[in-house]
Amino acid sequence: MAKDIFQRVADEARPPAIWGRPGCGPPDYAVYVLLDDLVESGAWLDLELKRPFLALWVNDQDFDNPDLDDPIVALGQSDLRKFAAMDPVVDLESLRGMHVKLVYDDEV
Structure with a gap:
């Protein structure tokens, strides 16, 4: 079964989070929530998943000129910078140009 990166982040975070919570506003706000x-x-996320998740933000065309x-x-x-500074720490600038896999096969 395949999972998109956001569902995988929600599932693998410790403590787990909820992806696509009902009532969280317009669909494009779900990632902000x-x-x-x-x-x-204060969730912990394995570095191998945290880096691509944060890279999606850093490589978005509006990252350098946000509204x-x-x-x-x-x-x-604000949350992006806070989450990057949480353990394990990620240098956001190091993620520029990183290719991100959006869908993962969750079968082991």
Whole structure:
């Protein structure tokens, strides 16, 4: 069974998070809610998954010029830096240009 990277992050985080929580706003806000949940719970995520998850943000075209007037975007930028600084620490700049696999086979 395949899982997208966001579901895998939610499942493998310790403590686990919820991906696609009902009532979290427009569908494009779901990733912001997931990131905020990870920060608020102090979640630990294996470096092999944390790096590609954060790379999705860093390599987004709006990363360097975010719309900080949008409170969700501003929170996301703050949470991104907080989550990167949590153990295991990730240098965001080192993720520039990283290719990210969006779907994973979860069979072992």
